[in-house]
Amino acid sequence: MSKQTISLIGVPTDIGAGHRGASMGPEALRVANLALRLERRGLQVVDRGNLHGPINPWQPPTDGYRHLDEVVAWNMAVYTAFHQELSAGHLPIMLGGDHCLAIGSITAVARHCRETGKQLRVLWLDAHSDFNTAQATPSGNIHGMPVACLCGYGPQVLTELGGSAPATTPDVFRQIGIRSVDYGEKQLVREANVGIYDMRHIDEEGMKRVMEQALAGIDENTHLHVSFDVDFLDPSIAPGVGTTVRGGPTYREAQLCMEMIADTGHMASLDIVELNPAFDKRNQTAKLAVDLVESLFGKSTLIRR
Known part of the structure; x- marks a missing residue:
């Protein structure tokens, strides 16, 4: 059996964010030795370098959205790169960049699922539900809107990035670690019936039971996409994010x-x-992220059966 090929795709932009600095994320992950650590797990890793797109003009919102044209350009680049890797049978990893870029990656994954007859399941590991709309958020920052856009709520240039219809429906999402939802957004996620396992749910049920619920029904015909926002983690262990929210998962829970x-x-x-x-201490958040990604690829304390 040939080794699984992992493709690293750097996307150095903070175009959708409310703070500058996420554009440096891809390099921080490389400095933390992501490729080498995955190769040690027996994986074949190819670093595709960084995608290119417009610079961040750092302007206020226009018609409720900040930097919409630039966000579309970056997401089209991600969409194209992701679909190419998936079509080649590779496992793409996006090194972000801010979370608006998941519009591009998940639109590509959804297209791949339609082409291969697979069921899509998205695990959204995040402090925020990212289901905002221009009407629900005054900031206009699109990194708070990707799930809404993927489900058809948002500007047409993003909701129909990969064709003529929204990429997904709310039922494919399982959101874990949520602890910050804007006032207007609460109504939106309720009406859309997004599967949300917030921190209270994790506190009451425990991470094991929550993950069993979130992963229920996954089988041979499922394409599982993980969208890992580093602010999912408690800021005491992961300070290197622009939007910290106290009370996140501990190291062991993660x-x-x-x-x-x-x-x-x-x-x-x-x-x-x-x-x-820009918010990190000696790259500790990047190192932690790489440590957790190793676990996503099977690192464990013991050899488990």
């Missing part, structure tokens, strides 16, 4: 989450986003 995803054997694409070295 490890268990990743190990249980690995146990399914069905993760087929990954985003690592919102790592912001």
Whole structure:
């Protein structure tokens, strides 16, 4: 059997964010030795370098959206790169960049699923539900809108990035670690019936039970996409993000989450986003992210049966 090929795709932009600095995320992950650590797991890793797109003009919102044209350009680049890797049978990893870029990666994954007859499941590991619309958020920052856009709520240039219809429906998402949802957004996620396992749910049920629920129904015909926003983690262990929210998963809870995803054997694409070295301490958040990504690819304390 040939080795699984992992393709690293750097996307150095903070075009959708409210703070500058996520554009440095891809390099921080490389400095933390992501490729080498995955190669040690027996994987074949190809670093495709960085995608290119417009610079961040750092302007206020226009008609409710900040930098919409630039966000579309970056997401089209991600969409094209991701679809190319998936079509070649590779497992693409997006080194972000901010979370608006998941519009491009997941639109590509959804297209790949339609082409191969697979069921899509998206695990959204994040402090935020990212289901905002221009009407629900005054900031206009599109990194708070990707799930809404993927489900058809948002500007047509993003909701129909890969064709003439929204990429996905809310039922494909399982959101884990949520602890910050804007006032207007609460109504939106409720009406859309997004599967959300917030921190209270994790506190009450425990990470093991939550992951069993979130992963239920995954089988041989499932393409599992993991969208890992580093602010999913508690800021005490992961300070290097622009939008910290206290009360996130601990190191052990995060490890268990990743190990249980690995146990399914069905993760087929990954985003690592919102790592912001400008807020980090000696690259510790990037190192932690790489540590957790190793666990996504099967690193464990013991050899498990």
